[in-house]
Amino acid sequence: xxxxxxxxxxxxxxxxxxxxxxxxxxxxxxxxxxxxxxxxxxxxxxxxxxxxxxxxxxxxxxxxxxxxxxxxxxxxxxxxxxxxxxxxxxxxxxxxxxxxxxxxxxxxxxxxxxxxxxxxxxxxxxxxxxxxxxxxxxxxxxxxxxxxxxxxxxxxxxxxxxxxxxxxxxxxxxxxxxxxxxxxxxxxxxxxxxxxxxxxxxxxxxxxxxxxxxxxxxxxxxxxxxxxxxxxxxxxxxxxxxxxxxxxxxxxxxxxxxxxxxxxxxxxxxxxxxxxxxxxxxxxxxxxxxxxxxxxxxxxxxxxxx
Amino acid sequence: xxxxxxxxxxxxxxxxxxxxxxxxxxxxxxxxxxxxxxxxxxxxxxxxxxxxxxxxxxxxxxxxxxxxxxxxxxxxxxxxxxxxxxxxxxxxxxxxxxxxxxxxxxxxxxxxxxxxxxxxxxxxxxxxxxxxxxxxxxxxxxxxxxxxxxxxxxxxxxxxxxxxxxxxxxxxxxxxxxxxxxxxxxxxxxxxxxxxxxxxxxxxxxxxxxxxxxxxxxxx
Numbered sequence: 313x314x315x316x317x318x319x320x321x322x323x324x325x326x327x328x329x330x331x332x333x334x335x336x337x338x339x340x341x342x343x344x345x346x347x348x349x350x351x352x353x354x355x356x357x358x359x360x361x362x363x364x365x366x367x368x369x370x371x372x373x374x375x376x377x378x379x380x381x382x383x384x385x386x387x388x389x390x391x392x393x394x395x396x397x398x399x400x401x402x403x404x405x406x407x408x409x410x411x412x413x414x415x416x417x418x419x420x421x422x423x424x425x426x427x428x429x430x431x432x433x434x435x436x437x438x439x440x441x442x443x444x445x446x447x448x449x450x451x452x453x454x455x456x457x458x459x460x461x462x463x464x465x466x467x468x469x470x471x472x473x474x475x476x477x478x479x480x481x482x483x484x485x486x487x488x489x490x491x492x493x494x495x496x497x498x499x500x501x502x503x504x505x506x507x508x509x510x511x512x513x514x515x516x517x518x519x520x521x522x523x524x525x526x527x528x529x530x531x532x533x534x535x536x537x538x539x540x541x542x543x544x545x546x547x548x549x550x551x552x553x554x555x556x557x558x559x560x561x562x563x564x565x566x567x568x569x570x571x572x573x574x575x576x577x578x579x580x581x582x583x584x585x586x587x588x589x590x591x592x593x594x595x596x597x598x599x600x601x602x603x604x605x606x607x608x609x610x611x612x613x614x615x616x617x618x
Numbered sequence: 619x620x621x622x623x624x625x626x627x628x629x630x631x632x633x634x635x636x637x638x639x640x641x642x643x644x645x646x647x648x649x650x651x652x653x654x655x656x657x658x659x660x661x662x663x664x665x666x667x668x669x670x671x672x673x674x675x676x677x678x679x680x681x682x683x684x685x686x687x688x689x690x691x692x693x694x695x696x697x698x699x700x701x702x703x704x705x706x707x708x709x710x711x712x713x714x715x716x717x718x719x720x721x722x723x724x725x726x727x728x729x730x731x732x733x734x735x736x737x738x739x740x741x742x743x744x745x746x747x748x749x750x751x752x753x754x755x756x757x758x759x760x761x762x763x764x765x766x767x768x769x770x771x772x773x774x775x776x777x778x779x780x781x782x783x784x785x786x787x788x789x790x791x792x793x794x795x796x797x798x799x800x801x802x803x804x805x806x807x808x809x810x811x812x813x814x815x816x817x818x819x820x821x822x823x824x825x826x827x828x829x830x831x832x833x834x835x836x837x838x
Contacts, residue, residue, distance in 0.1 A: 514709055
């Protein structure tokens with residue numbers, strides 16, 4: 313046999329072997345859990361972003377409705393309201409919808425092709441605010457009430473419902489994340505105990521040569537940290553690709569009308585920087601969860617090996 | 619170095635495996651531990667290795683009563699003891715070099731600190747050319763020499779061996795015993811559990827004879 317008298321210079325092999333069927337299975341499981349977490353987190357970010365965008369857009373605008381009242385001249389009331397609005401603090405612009413535009417708003421309820429000239433249709437004045445949630449609405453409201461038949465609509469109830477819905481979705485998403493994390497922890501505990509049982513001979517040898525429980529737990533933790541890191545990187549990358557693919561599909565594959573509806577719901581269907589960061593944070597979070605869970609499980613196993 | 623005072627050992631509610639053992643072992647001595655199968659040789663070795671505590675009596679090792687020591691202190695004391703098993707217990711995924719270096723790695727030493735020592739030791743036990751080989755491709759004798767090297771790399775005060783020649787041929791058994799004798803000459807206290815009478819005849823060391831859980835020491 314040829315002599316092989318060289319001192320090993322490569323990095324030392326890990327004391328706990330990394331390549332095993334249970335290791336690959338756990339890595340796949342962690343990748344799937346990270347993918348699900350990433351998709352949930354991405355959806356939460358998308359909904360929250362859209363809700364904020366909707367709320368902000370709606371919050372920058374209020375409308376004043378002027379009902380036709382016998383004895384009142386609509387055009388005169390319109391001018392008065394626009395003037396009052398423009399002179400109110402915090403108002404950027406105010407203009408009245410034309411009669412044609414007002415009639416168009418009724419089409420969804422009354423249908424097309426009707427002659428509405430015989431009807432007395434309420435008229436709308438659109439008031440653009442300097443910023444959302446302007447504090448000067450109360451003054452505008454007081455001014456508008458001086459005009460007979462005029463009422464101010466701030467959409468506050470609708471915005472509140474929107475915020476409630478978005479909040480519910482975020483909480484539901486966080487609950488799903490918690491459940492996924494719990495399932496991941498349980499899977500890691502089972503995998504760790506299985507790995508400990510299958511590597512029992514290694515644990516015994518380490519004990520016989522004087523290794524402390526802390527040292528042994530550290531070796532297993534290192535192994536599971538590597539598994540968690542690889543699995544979570546794969547899962548996070550897959551979830552980012554998922555959102556990228558859905559974005560491409562919405563913009564290019566779906567019919568324009570469907571795409572427009574989805575865009576109306578989810579904006580541009582882009583995660584944005586914060587969404588990518590949120591998913592990227594899953595990688596260290598799940599890796600740490602894997603390492604800590606396995607360490608605690610190993611320490612518990614070493615204290616009570618039966 | 620080792621002092622047993624009225625030591626008894628039983629597992630659970632079973633009858634006593636070891637009964638009322640009282641003896642002491644001096645530093646630098648060499649003892650064979652003999653007796654028929656089931657006499658309690660392995661149990662006594664496990665007491666020496668501090669992996670069991672006695673049911674009754676006191677054991678003093680390295681000047682410390684082990685009954686009073688917590689797990690961490692026992693582990694620290696265990697680092698003064700080397701152990702060689704009949705079935706070698708090498709880790710198959712590590713090379714011979716890595717197996718032998720394992721006790722030093724456990725102590726947190728860096729590879730650069732111990733690689734020369736491990737190489738010298740491997741040369742000494744005749745495995746210098748096999749340091750990159752993994753245990754599955756080593757012969758029985760090579761595995762046992764690697765196991766001995768692993769047991770002594772940390773310069774233990776006591777070397778325990780449980781049937782170290784059980785899985786090798788008679789010629790190699792004798793060579794291994796010479797290796798243990800050489801280690802003993804260098805100052806290591808040696809206790810070898812064996813029931814191979816021909817070997818005992820060739821090496822004139824004191825015998826600790828276990829029978830029905832009781833111990834008799836001959837030739838000390």
